[in-house]
Amino acid sequence: MAKRTFKNYLFILPALLLFAVFSIYPFIKIFQLSVYRWDGIMPTMKFVGIFNFKDIIFHNPIWWRSMWQAAYITLIALTLQNALALVLALICDRGIKFGNGYRVIFFIPPVLSGIVVGLIWNWIYNGNYGLLNHWLAQLSKWTHISYFSNLERAWLADPRTALTSVAIINMWKGFGWGFLVLLAGLQSIPRQLYEAAKVDGANAWQSFWRITVPLMIPTFGIVSIMTILGAMQIYDIIVSTTGGGPAYHTEVPITRILAAMRGNLQFGYACAMGLVFGAILLSVSLIIIKLSRKLNPLAG
Amino acid sequence: MRILNCKTQGLKSQITNHKFQTNSNDRNSNDRNKKSVCNLVLGAWGLFVIWCLVLGILLVACSPKVKAPREKQLTIWHWMTDRQDAFEELARRYEEKKGVKVKFELYAPSDAYRQKVMAAAQSNTLPDIYGILGGKRFFASFVKSGYVADLTAAMKANKAEWESRFFPKALKINEFSKDNEFGVKPGIYAVPLDVMNIQMVYNKSLFKKAGLDPESPPERWEEFIAAAKKIKGKTGIGGLVSGWGEIWMIDCLANNYAFNIMGEEKVMATIKGEVPYTDPAWVRVLDLFKEMSEQGVLVEGIVTMVNKSAEQMFANERAAFAFNGSWCVNVYQGMNPELDYGVMLPPRVSSQNPMVIWGGAGSSFMVNARSQQKEKAIEFLNWLTQKEQQVFLSSQTNNLPANKKSLSDISVVLRQFADDMDNTTHPNIWSVSEYPLVTETFDKGIQSIIINEKTPLEVAKEVQRVKEREMKKSRE
């Protein structure tokens, strides 16, 4: 038995080795630094105990605000983005003309470089000559409804729309991944099940709820975790569009951590922020893993 | 490997068998494979080992074997992408002349460069010459940690020949004065390469279209507001554009007006904590932004605009005024060579104090105090800032040279920028420095004033609250 266990360990040995060499040291370092006040350069640092954590948790409303804003972006990603991804994956799964073409096209946004994404969306949302405003103006001209032209604004600079605008960019950039993973999941459901259900007289709606959804729960779990981890740690898009502004309206945890590290020269404080953030992400992911295991009909 | 293949065959048929009947009993064909199980284990692990070996061989074969020992050449790290070609040419000339090999290594963008320098500092692998991107506090930490050589003696040698070449403001940014708050030994610690300052530019053709005199830009605040409104009324084109999504550019303009409204002394007193931000003079500064926003002088979306977008707008004549640095000459030249524009100081609010703009050294090089060839490095920097090299560098890159004698043939607009070098100041030359968190609150506060979320007084109170907290923290 011991030999068997040893052999089983051999499977994870390469991964553990790499982890031990390249991840453990940075991890220990971040734990260590989180209890110091340090500017990132000086050879001397000041021990402050749990002061950094106390300050983050109790005296840093902007940090918590950034957390909620990231949660809002994540919520939109989880619901709208994944719903869109699922619909598209379902259509592609059933076989559709040009399916090959669609599959390629849906994956263009994730492939595009952040620079292009920033340029394009800054142009779309621009308040003076932006595409979105242009379309709204056209729309209100055709329909004679002034509501549309009243909507015109600098989308990224208006506090009412800035966060949602960013969330939409994130959704646009991210749905390709959800689509891909969901499609892979759907493809692994045996066709015979659907055929059998059809013979039994089930309609498309019933077979979707009775077959597709239960069998897809593990995949939903993966996609949710991927979406949550991706959207909570959103950073590139923010930097290339709003830089966290206007005021604090689009600040997210990562921009706060980097601001503390670079601008404010609080390296230790930034490490503590990272740990607090990590703890939250870890617990959310664990809950989802547990949940999808409980719901999974195959696991029971 | 052959065993592996035959095994694969067996299992593949196994899988296909299982596709429709999972309870298949037909396993006879696989019995013979039982013996090869051990081999299989070896095989798969062997594959992993082979992969590692191939990787290793490739790595050894591909990595450069001959590395010039560092002692033989000077290594310089920098982040200035557009100057790499000119730098390489200068290095070639230097080697020709002095026989010393100089290697310029480019690490861009500046963010990556900054991380590299920080990391190298931690493991003591900084090159002979490098630059630091960051404020005075950051610089001071580098000096105090012993990573930066004191250049004072070299600068003062030969009746201060080296020192006297530069714009005084450019050198001041690299200098720590007596009794500086960081506790750094007074002296000069870096060599400026170029200078810059940040002012306003205005579009002359839009001025003409609106019936304004393109040769006399507004000098007073009221005139500025009126001109911007007039241009908007006549041409429909927005007033002022700037990259205020990057908060330091807000800070810059706000500080210009703080100097203008309350004078340098009071600004310094505020930083020292003697004057609160709730002082009427500071509220007046914040009020200016409210006024600009209410009068429609700012282009839409300015609060989240990155400076590159702002530059696009001004270059494409979508804004009449821009608040931008002297580097913009280069940018506008590329985007719209026909653009007809002029330079102006930000229009003054008060006539009691002069209008002061931000400026000083654009980029500077430090010498590594722990370098084996410190003397050689200093010698090279001395050569690099001689007139001839500075003229070459500025003609190649369109930057203002730090050597004031090299200002011979630069463009008209650039010359206008250069003429205002004496009116500049910069947080890095002040003897005190504000807490970064206070600055952030102040700048973000101005953003919320512009989007009409907070009043100037509310912002002033909030900034003061953060200020008091930070002061208390540092006293602990």
Added chain:
Amino acid sequence: MSKRIISLLKHSFMILISAACIFPLLWMISSSLKTQSTIFSDMSLFVLRPSWQNYITAWVKGNFGIYFLNSVFYTVTIVGGIVLVSSLAAYAFARLEFPFKNFLFLLLLAPMMIPIPGGFVALYVLLNKMHLINTRIGYILPQINAGLAMSIFLLKSFFEKIPRDLEDSARIDGCSRLGIYWHLCLPLAKPALAIVVIYNTLYVWNEYLLAMLILSDKSLMPLTRGLMIFRGEHVTQYPILMAGMCIATIPIIFLYLLMQKHIIKGVMAGAVKG
């Protein structure tokens, strides 16, 4: 008749989404054919006088010759390494039993969840101690490690979905655990492997921060270094940058084309207990 309407609706929906996805790509391509002065003043997608010269400039000035080969080498080795290491581990976590299994699994996933501020600084210090600064291996190994968390997580979930009775029968046939992993699980998890390959390739292909940090010889740098020189501090040469990006995007799209077939082929079709 109603079927036709549904199909029409379906297609118009798909085309709408496609348009939103493909527009930036078209913009990027058309921008790469413009000049610095027309790129933002003339926003139309059709370029009357395309300057193909941009592509040559990008290739030559960006030193793409060396960088391209380097990038291909790095991507192949790193992604290959990730697939091998992570699939081995994922299989163990999905199917084998050993002490501390859950703990180790979480440990390996942790880097995915905890952002390490200035993690690069720590990594640099570490690599410097190991004398791996400015070497290929120093660039490759940390990235293999960085790709493990997400890949193990994804693969494990897909391995778990492989029906156990398939495995059981293979075991009765005398297959070892490694044999099952290699001959049964890997082929059956092809869709997941394809996703892992695409995911990591995208990441590695676009990586530049680590390259800037630990590499200094030009001959070792990846493609992103070539692109970077068109983005000055203040002046960005947009058309040439766009041309360079178009060149850099082609291999990725090509790889995706290859990989997505494995996702759709549906290797698992029919392999689940009925």
